[in-house]
Amino acid sequence: MFYFILLFPFLFALVVPLLYKYISRIHTGWFVLVVPTVIFIYMINLLPVIADGDAIANSLAWIPSLGINYSTYADGLTLIFGLIISGIGALVVLYSIYYMSKQREALHNFYVYLLLFMGAMLGVVFSDNIIVLYMFWELTSVASFLLIAYWYQRKQSRYGAQKSLIITVFGGLALLAGLLLLSIITNTFSIREIIAANESIVGHELFLPAMLLILLGAFTKSAQFPFHIWLPDAMEAPTPISAYLHSATMVKAGIYLVARFTPVFGGAIEWFWLVTGTGIITLLWGSFSAIRQNDLKALLAFSTISQLGMIMCLLGIGSITSYSAIPMVAALFHLMNHSTFKGCLFMVVGIVDHETGTRDVRRLGGLMSIMPITFTLTVIGSFSMAGLPPFNGFLSKEMFFTSVLGAAKLNIFHLKTWVVLLPILAWTASIFTFVYCMILVFKTFAGRYKPIKAEKEVHEAPWGMLISPMILASLVILFFFFPNIVSKNLLQPATAAILPGIPGVGIESNIKIWHGWTTELLMTIGVAVLGGLLFIFLPKWSGIYGYLPERINLNYIYDRGLVGMERLFARITNAYMSESIRDYLLYIFVFFVVTIGGSMVAFGNFAYDPSSNGPISAYEIVLVLVVISAAVLVLLTKSRLTAIIAVGVIGFVVAMFFVILRAPDLALTQLVVETVMIALFLLCFYHLPELGQEAEKPGFPVVKTVVSLGVGILVTMIALTAQSSSLHNPISAFFENSYELAGARNMVNAILVDFRGFDTMLEILVLTIAGLGVYTLINLRLNGRDKV
Template sequence: MLLAVLLPFIIAIFIPFLSKWKEKFHTGIVATIVPLLIFIYFGSFLGRGFEPVMRTYNWIPSLDMNMVFHLDGLSLLFVLLISGIGTLVALYSVYYLHTTEKLGHFYVYFLIFMGSMLGVVLSDNIYVLYSFWEFTSLSSFLLIGYWNHKHASRYGALKSMLITVFGGLSLLGSLVFMHMITGTSSIQQMISDKEAILNNEFFPLILALLLLGAFTKSAQFPFHIWLPDAMEAPTPVSAYLHSATMVKAGLFLVARFSPMMSASEWYFIIVSSFGIITLCWGSYMAVRQTDLKGILAFSTISQLGMIMAMLGFGTKIAIFAAMFHILNHATFKGSLFMVAGIVDHETGTRDIRKLGGLMNYLPMTATLAMIGIFSMAGFPLPFLNGFYSKEMFFKATLDLSAQEGIAAFLTNAIPYLAVFGSIFTFVYSMYFFFGTFRGKSNIDELPKKPHEAPVGMLISPAVLILLVVIIGLFPSLINETFIEHAASAVYGGDAAKEIYFWHGFNLPLIMSLTVIAFGTILALTISRWRTVYNFVPGILSMNKVYDFTVDKSVVYSSKVTKGYMNGSLALYMKLILVAIVGVSFTFFFLTGGFALDLSQLATVTTIELIVAVTMTVAAFGTIFTHNRITAILILGVVGYGLSMLFIIYRAPDLALTQLIVETVTVALFLLVFYHLPDLGKRGEARSTKIMNWIISAGFGLLITTVAISAHSSKWFDVISSYFVDNSYKLGGGDNIVNVILVDMRGLDTLFEIAVLGLAAMAIYSLIKIKNKKEE
């Protein structure tokens, strides 16, 4: 199992070398074999008697971070989608991407993303899951921006990464909270101890952060804005990331934690509300688009909202329908993205206003599109899998029940909103198909004269459409093998349901017929009512909010940066010291870190007092002198006074070290500061001097407080006894300090010497450069 997850990463290492022979051997062929092998391996787990499998591989045991893979019905469903759709997309890309493209880059990103998604859906350790989660954001950023010479691609890639990484950081916060509460990093153990999380005072925050991560990844309103711009990626990327894998990572996250979170009423309120709003808004906005992939992008947003809403319902039928529709959506939406790519590839445009009548020129493509479109629309035909899950969705909306409050309002409103969203789903489905393949043809206005795509490019969408028909005709084949297992893993108990076409003339069927009736009317009169988009949303747009936020962030961050990065070393030092003092004293206050214990202090002798007073007077003397050389010499008194204290405390080695360091430091200061102006010529303002006094006094007080608290606090056993007992045994030396530096902390000393050596080389280089310039 570990090899199956790591295989895409391993093969990605060799892709750049293989791409050198892309003219003779298309790199995509290797990328097709990898997911195929993974699909075959995990396909062996299919069956009625499937039981969850757990595999543990050591990674960082001391931090409780191990590669723990949990394969249950839910993860098996997603693994088969990731590897199965991945195989078809890789095969499709062989014919879509020409060998003049940077194939090495594309397939490295593609395989990294595939491996990351496998890691997300299989990981039981929360930190491993998060690591793979962020890898999906990074690799998708690279895939979306693959055509980086285009501004739109760079813009879409950056937008997707900013939004999804923001959600990823929120997810990390939620996972850390749950780890702190339960004391485990295992998701399954957290679910077993769910009462501790549900009853914790921070549960609302945990739920909000978790859902924020899921909503941003799965393009839920209002975070959906990144998905349409991500359509600038090559069509294989859109077919893979935005129909079957990445956008469903958020759905997987909600499903995985559903057995824990669904007990909360607020989980139902938040997830169901955002899901149903996303369904309605996505389907409504899809009709406004003129780009084929833009239509499919908002269609995906809508479908993701429907699945998210069903996960929020939390009922047995809703969970089953959600798992079923995840599979169905991957089949018909993946094929439709490939169809859009074929149309673009063969006509040179995706603008639906320029298309029409292509059925005569692309008959096979049109046939595949028709089956996929009517399945997505939920048309009541027994060979369309989309109708089955759409009927279950309607049934799930009718089975909701709540007694009072917001939940009660939602249960009454959701069935109507479901019908509203489904009506526009039907409209954009008809708009996509008839606007592209039927009606008046504009062949002369197209950039390329259309003709049927190569057979190789038709294989992948044909396989997906074949699955649409097979699932529709024989739903029990996939139900008993893994849909039931997936639903049970999410529901937390037996969630088995039968799938059949005819449910009788009931309310869900009436809802479907209503959708078809109103959808047909709106589709036929689309030119008359599309002006409604001038009013709703009109000029309002979440994209404008995003652009305003990013633009202003850049402007204000630039102003802030220029405010403190002005080349003044004095300002830099002030900012550093103020930050240290402020943060340290804040934590002292919040944690009660200050301690004062005078019980173990030794008696102060006269000579110690004299040395201490001398050092204090010298330190104050540096403040009032107006000559740098005088200040350096007076400061040297402080260093030599410290050496005297080491001698008094019987530490001659430290005293000798301090004397050498102080002597060299004073000499260096004298050499350097000789060339700087006198202190009295700076002309500092009175306010600057006062600020310097405050910062200096604050930092001095901090150091004094830390020193007193460190001496007075005995939170741990004294480590000096260990060195006294073991220095001779382990290091063979009588001088404890030398043994510590050379043996016990030998690597520290080695790196310190290395740093000093590098610094010396840098100084020598600067001197040589200066001498050459003078010559």
């Protein structure tokens, strides 16, 4: 049953095109809604088992010879992600039914891509085999690429899809390398077995490279600085995609990876500083950049970057198992909270765009009275993201302040001075977060209504489009008033899965609405006061963004890097693509001589044992001299007719070698083939100009002669070496029994007709197809149809 649930999205994706084609009267989304709903209900049924501290493991043989099995593992950590993937997925599908028009959109493509992504995300979080995990990891990148480029007619959609694919696949390759290093260290592909062997991993010489590569994969997928630049451009996707991929699921894959491998790398100084430092920088830069955005989805994109940085920072602090379980609980709690309020906000922004025709805050305002429900949902989501009560974001933000304050009091890795900066940077980033949350609410809904700038008449969204954000907004409030239910059933089992050395006792008591007049509460009040002042006086100080250099930023570096690489490779390609077959053959032969010949010289692989050679007669010496002379004539002649005759002489002399070596059948075959070939050459080259009339460089063709001699000598050396260094008994002994095996007295015929019968038949088929093609072209020419 568990495997069916994980594969359900892929199986249903096969049916979607049929539903779209044959049941067009019903929106395809209603059928697709069944998939995440069923998965979510199944995940809910797992809650009692997981809450009791148990886990569910399954294994299905896939490539057992390589130790690759489709192994799944469900514990507290994976269940949180499973509920988010399926729960938010169901709400997004419901929202898309009213957002995506079945008359104007290719819904079958949309929902097939969506289901592929949903199945890939479930595969990532529930896979216990690292190879299978990587397969699903890259499938999320491919599905995300397809979803971002859904409106492929738009240049920005194609650009955003390409950008996300390049960055995330680059990180995925790094992740694969890191996972393989872990498997080399532990001699297993199982994540559980790798975690169990964490003590033997720490002192290994591959420990640090594996850590860096895995973090690179996690940072690129979760849009951490400096790899965050792909996320804002991915906002060109339809709003349901942004709400699902870029706020709740795909960007959380890197978070999952860091949490999953914390038992392996947690406690190392490099892990702490890389995860914590990258997270706090991403938090600060994302919140600072969000304020300058005029597009509401771009604002939410940078806010997502900021919030992901906050979660990543908490995971880094929480990796210090000797400190406390609070940071890890806070990371998981904010992970859930972010999925609720950010999913709600993306849907709300989609509603504003859908009803007004714009997302530009400069063209919006005064929508509070026109769209009161949408305004209320925006207030709930934005105030939760700003960390204000009575919303769930307030609780996890307080726990975030508790975590950074606690870390600042520790002499972590003898670097106490730098750790003190954590509360300062966290508090500063929270102020910027408050500012962009106020921008989202008041610049969109407060002020004077601007009907002239709106592209169509504005009204409240239909109820079908409001249901999903209303459910998420309700969860925002419920999680605030009943946090211990979430803590007991989800957060404690997940924390125990990440930090098995920290007992779950006492975790629940940390999540309270009121802790008294603590430092954390005073920090929150300071954030609200200073953030409110900065929002009020935003026109006075927002000019500082104008001083940021336009050409010294990551997007510019990315764009110029792509352009530079395209130009560089274009120059390289134009340099060797001369449209001359001679040049292309020259490249191939030079590469052959350098690589094969160089390796034979470097490793001393040439061997020659003349003891097994037969006697050489005077006739053979004469024939060899004739072949050499004919080959030299081919190189030097200026007449095509002479060159063809010289090539024919070589072929006929080879036939004479077969006669001397007592192989008359081969000699006859060689004579027939050579005769036909010469005739065809003469027929093809009859109308071509003489060699002397073509643009040839004056002088002797030194390069071509050297390359030709090199290829000939090398092939001779390889043949002699192969003859003198036989590792196994020759296969000719098998074919000597051709009469007993195939009933044929002629060994060559037996090989062609019996032992290689299918090969010969297919060769004849190829020649037949080629002959039919030539016959067709000749008929077209004779009928006056020169152009096909």
